[in-house]
Amino acid sequence: MNPIIKPLAALAFAACSSAAASADPVRWTTYRIPETGTSVEIPVSIFSDTAGRPDGHGQRFQTSDGRANLTVQSAPNDAQDSPSRFLAKKNPPPNIQYKRVTSRFFAVSSYKGDYVWYNRCNFAGGYAHCVLINYPRAWERDWDGIVTRISLSLNRS
Numbered sequence: 001m002n003p004i005i006k007p008l009a010a011l012a013f014a015a016c017s018s019a020a021a022s023a024d025p026v027r028w029t030t031y032r033i034p035e036t037g038t039s040v041e042i043p044v045s046i047f048s049d050t051a052g053r054p055d056g057h058g059q060r061f062q063t064s065d066g067r068a069n070l071t072v073q074s075a076p077n078d079a080q081d082s083p084s085r086f087l088a089k090k091n092p093p094p095n096i097q098y099k100r101v102t103s104r105f106f107a108v109s110s111y112k113g114d115y116v117w118y119n120r121c122n123f124a125g126g127y128a129h130c131v132l133i134n135y136p137r138a139w140e141r142d143w144d145g146i147v148t149r150i151s152l153s154l155n156r157s
Contacts, residue, residue: 026146030153033057036074038129041153043146056127068135070150074127083123107151116140118147124156 027045032038035057047061047070054060058073077086083106098109107120114137121130131154135143 031059031072033072033074036127036129037156038072038074039155040072040131041149042070071132073130075130077123077126077128083121086121086128111137120151120154122154122156129154129156
């Protein structure tokens with residue numbers, strides 16, 4: 001292949017491979033759950049459609065093509081479970097690729113078929129304040145920064 005065409009072809013493929021790869025900058029906003037004080041930065045230019053409500057308090061969002069989704073949720077932690085115990089009760093799959101558990105939060109991620117799933121929950125005020133993200137595995141590299149920003153912005157105001 002022509003040495004000039006090869007980089008252009010790679011660039012074109014990357015631009016089409018995910019909703020995150022766009023000529024327009026990603027637009028972010030803070031989503032808040034008033035009942036619990038949960039807040040998180042979400043890329044509204046990516047998760048542009050609402051997709052119902054989860055258990056507890058919060059909102060589900062999805063991409064316009066429905067291939068990726070984000071749930072922001074506050075679930076009661078009536079048993080006052082530690083992050084480790086709360087996660088164990090959710091019966092996560094055995095093939096978790098990434099797992100970090102502290103006394104204040106857990107973050108787990110893995111693959112389910114052709115999709116990546118990521119879940120982080122912070123524990124405060126009797127609630128698990130969580131984000132859950134599912135997106136195509138082919139987008140993983142492009143979405144690392146997006147998932148990291150969402151995850152690290154999860155907070156209880």
